[in-house]
Amino acid sequence: MSHVKAGGTSKNNRKSPGQRLGVKRFGGQKVNAGEVIVRQVGATKIAGPGTYISKNFTIHAKTAGTVAFKSVKKRLFTGKTTRRTQVIVE
Numbered sequence: 001m002s003h004v005k006a007g008g009t010s011k012n013n014r015k016s017p018g019q020r021l022g023v024k025r026f027g028g029q030k031v032n033a034g035e036v037i038v039r040q041v042g043a044t045k046i047a048g049p050g051t052y053i054s055k056n057f058t059i060h061a062k063t064a065g066t067v068a069f070k071s072v073k074k075r076l077f078t079g080k081t082t083r084r085t086q087v088i089v090e
Contacts, residue, residue: 050089
């Protein structure tokens, strides 16, 4: 019976491209309606006035204006409050 005993497994076969997440327009920058401001996984930043959040948690500008970020306290489902960054278009 002939077989190879020392045949290992390959460990370097996981190659997926990056998702290009992050803040696309920073505070003080001008945006037009519909532009992407933040791409994120989960609601780490929340949508404020002048913005809306899409199905995959991307925050877009609802109106044209200037981007601003503000720290707010957000109540979680458990009743605990945590700080979240709110994205605003003024």
